Amino acid sequence: MAVLDYKCPNCGGEMTFDSASGMLACGSCGRKDNIEQYADAPRSSVSAQSQMKEYQCNSCGAVIVTEPETTATTCSFCNSSVVLIDRIAGQFAPSKVIPFAISKDQAQKAFQKWCKNGRLTPGGFMQANRIKGITGLYVPFWLYDLHSDVEVRAHGTRVRSYTSGDYFYTETQHFDVYRDITLDYVKVPVDASEKMNDELMDKLEPFPYDQLKDFKTPYLAGYIAEKYNYDNNQLMPRAQHKVDGFIESYVRSTMSGYHTVTYKSKDVDTTARKAEHVLLPVWVFHYDYNRKKYTFAMNGQTGKVVGHPPISKGKMFMWFSGIFLASLIAMKGISLAMGGGFW
Structure with missing residues (x-):
């Protein structure tokens, strides 16, 4: 089944999306590429109805087993990032x-x-x-x-x-x-x-x-x-x-x-x-x-x-006890100010 990953043109290392720069970045040599320069994968040409669960990693050849809903994941053996393009095709794109x-x-x-x-x-x-x-x-x-x-x-x-x-x-x-x-x-x-x-x-x-x-x-x-x-x-x-x-x-x-x-x-x-x-x-x-x-x-x-x-039950007790005591003190202060006795 169709698997897509991104390799660095400089060193062949894995490239992943970098949240700081908003670019595709190589973890090995530091190269960064603007995502807009990448042509998107031809997802519409792949059947979106496939429920196959096994894919082959392009980096190490290991079989990648995923749940049917997964569209992007990492290889458990070499930790390479892969996109399962047939699962984001057609109506699922x-x-x-x-x-x-x-x-x-x-x-x-x-x-x-x-x-x-x-x-x-x-x-x-x-x-x-x-x-x-x-x-x-x-x-x-x-x-x-x-x-x-x-x-x-x-x-x-x-x-x-x-x-x-x-x-x-x-x-x-x-x-x-x-x-x-x-x-x-x-x-x-x-x-x-x-x-x-x-x-x-x-x-x-x-x-x-x-x-x-x-x-x-x-x-x-x-x-x-x-x-x-x-x-x-x-x-x-x-x-x-x-x-x-x-x-x-x-x-x-x-x-x-x-x-x-x-x-x-x-x-x-x-x-x-x-x-x-x-x-x-x-x-x-x-x-x-x-x-x-x-x-x-x-x-x-x-x-x-x-x-x-x-x-924390202890913190909850202390929190509400503090509120209760503060309310009592405030009510006593108001009562004394009005010339009465609170208790």
Whole structure:
């Protein structure tokens, strides 16, 4: 099956994508080449339906065995970076990619700093090297351009109170409220990998979409990449759900002149104007602490870290005890200032 790797024209060493320079770099002699000068692999001519799992490394000849979703990986024998071009062909070919901007060393240091900043994490959480693995992974996403037609009928009230003579009046006006709204949302991301935790991927947002590049296979060199498990039609309900809150917030903002608003009907029709398959950079950390495994993710462009670290029960008790004592002291001070006794 088709395997693509990049060899240095100077020394024959392996070339991988360098996040610092944004170029294809040789780890042996230091040569750097602009990715734009590379003609992309002829992916459209290769069958995208192949589910073959065995590939042969161009460097050492070893058989590379991968899962069907993997599109870029490293050879287990010689550690060469390879791109499995038949798996990013046809319908699985991404149109855009955001390259990594954070190196593996930078990612590890930033992750350790993030862990140490946890106020409620156990003291020994980062005292030893508990990182079991760091993987640079290009995660498949669908970016949706969505169009929403919203029609709302509601009952609104405005309340006015005033005094006339010896009487206090409350006047309530009732209104039929109608809104016909058109909303457009650009580049709504939904991850398309079955393996990735949807909650973690959602929290990694936003990605800097101004950094989107036309896809070229050299961007994958040195990283792991996967093809999508779900097409854009299958993930459309998730994309619609992601904008539901924004739609509701906007509708409410148009009715701010009323004291109360009660919906009679609300019809929302959200359609996709465009769905684009892209690869986005994610550093995945596998962490071992107190005989439990934890998974964290980092945005490979912004450095944002998400995940659920362990919680120290002792620190939690001290934290809430401190808040409780501070509240008691504040209440006692207020009571004494008002001339009373708190206890």
